[in-house]
Amino acid sequence: MFDWYQFTGWFYLIFLLTAIPVAFMILLEKRSPYKTAAWIMVLILIPIFGVLFYLIFGQEYRKRKMFSVRGLKMLKILRLNSSRQLREFEESPYNEETKAHENVIRLLLNNSNSLLTSGNELEILKDGEATFTSIFEAVKKAKHHIHLEYYIYDNDDIGKQLTELLLKKRKEGVEVRIIVDDVGSWNLKKKFFRRLRENGIEIYPFMEVRFPRLTSRVNYRNHRKIIVIDGKTGFVGGINIADRYIHGLKKLGPWRDTHLKIVGDAATSLQLIFTADWYFVSGQKLEQKQYLPPFSEAPGTPVQICAGGPDYDWEAIAQAYFASIAGARKKVYIATPYLMPPPALLQALKTAALSQVDVRIIIPEKSDAKVSMWGSFSYVEELLESGVKIYFYQKGFLHSKYMVVDDCLATIGTSNFDFRSFETNFEANAFVYCRDFASQLEEHFLEDQKNSRRIKLSQWRKRGWFFKLRESLAHIISPMY
Incomplete structure (x- = not known):
């Protein structure tokens, strides 16, 4: 009994x-x-x-240094170079555009050793079709190496096309290295890895999750989307390797995303992120000049590549967002698929709006993650009350991750505007200090805004009690995402 x-x-x-x-x-x-x-x-x-x-x-690893890669020689050199740049910036603060946001530049030099590079040509890629066309063209031109690091690498049509191209380049003698997140790319089969390795392509999963081993690290995912070709051409942004980024999803419609192509010194900065992650997954050091060519310091668009994650002492990307928003004088335009800001960033947005800065945020009305969607909705009323303008994207699913501040600061990268990206995931963002580039990205934002509906506070308050209940429950657990 x-x-x-x-x-x-x-x-x-x-x-x-x-x-x-x-x-x-x-x-x-x-x-x-x-x-x-x-x-x-x-x-x-x-x-x-x-x-x-x-x-x-739930365990916190940032303070425990469990992902530290600071033994890598190049990262030591990077720290020395960032200290040198800080001294040089004191003496000569570059041009007017960088001077306007020198607080952000200094912050990134200090919190993540993100070097300010000048010799760059940038191209904004507005969707999956433009992104994959550009990536395939660049990969075909590779002479020495191709490095890829992705959260999601699906073995679907676009994934197979890229895989076949990489195998072809390997036969031509080009070195190919791939890092895929073990959770994001969970669907990849063992035979996929075996085929690549048998043909000379090096591929490693990032932090394998095999129960019970390493289950305590399942929450710390590599959310980066990086390609570096021959050390001088790079790609970073929101687009993974999967068909949905071209064809969308039936339930959501077209997939709206943003990626960035870099030719120049900032691609070497992306390479530094890859080499550190490669050292972590493989134990191999890629420190030769053919992987990390010296910075040219040639004329071009000023860019800082910032890496964020539990392998850094500071939440570098979140701090850069905070400093950018807090220092805004005219406008802050943000596009993000998930809106769950940590308290400091929530306060920064509200303070900017109350200071009569034009703060606008576009989020999708339909999402690929229901709980995250309800969590995002739970912040809408509070932001509307402070004067932030909120827009719900209507033309499919908005997955872009970018921000424009005032006239000459913009950022495109892999981080969402949420707890997970700012505090937990491994991310990478490009911070660009250029009036022309910021103007181009603003045009993309205004186009996205045209395809969105603005939410009014009086209208939002009329939503049903069940809607509010789901929001409240999601809001409670949002800090744990």
Whole structure:
């Protein structure tokens, strides 16, 4: 006969022996009050399972340096170069456009050793078709090496086309190295890896998740989308290797995304990110000049490539966004698929809007992730109340990740405007200091705005109670994403 009282007693004993020590661990980590409260609530509401959930998804690794790659010689050189650039910037703050945002430039030099490069030509790629056409053309011209690092690499039509091209280039003697995120590219089969390796292509998954080994790191994903060709041509942005980025999805419609092509010194900065990640996954150091050519310092568009992730001491991309928004005088235009800003960035947006800065944010009305969509919606009312203009994209699914601030600061990259990208994922963003480039990206934003509907505060407050309930529940757990 089942003894309910005995079962209850054992249950509470196990709960006391697990949940309370974990709660103390969370408190000692000194996270933001929002994250701490969210995790403790999970421990209370989901006894025992909440502990397992925390051990798998919730542990903080930034302070523990578990992903440190600072033994790499090139990163030491990078730190020395960033210190030199800081001194040079004190003496000669470059041109008027960089001078206008010197606080952001100095910040990125300090928090992530992001060098300011000048010899760059940039091209904004407005969708998957333009992006893959440009990537395929650049790959075909490769002479020495091709490096790819992707969150999602699907073995669908576009993935197979790229794979066949890479195999062809390898036969021509071009070195090919690939990093794929183990969770994002979960559908890749062993035979896919085996075929590439048998044909001389080096490929590694980023932080394999094999139960029970490494389950504590499943939450820390490589969200970067990087290609570097011969050290001087690079790509970064929101587009992964998958058919959906060209054809969209039936339930969502066309896929609206933004990518960036770089020719010049900033591509070498992307290469530095790749070489650090390659060292992490393979133990191999790529420090020769053919991989990392010296900066030309030639005339061109000023760019800083910023890497973010738990392998850095600071949340570099989030800090750069905060400094950019806080320093805005005229406008802040943001496009993002997920809008779940950490408290500091939420405050920065509201403060800018209340200071009569023109703050506009475009998010998709339909999303590929329901909980993230409800979480995004949960911030809309608070932002509208402060004067931020919110637009819901109508022409399919908006997956672009970019921002324009005032007249000559813009950023395109892999990071969403949410907790996960700013605090947990491995990301990469290009920060560009150029009036012409910012103007071009603003045109893309205004075009996206035309394909969106503006949300009015009075209208938004009339949504149903069930809608509000879903938002509230998603809002509570948003710091844990």
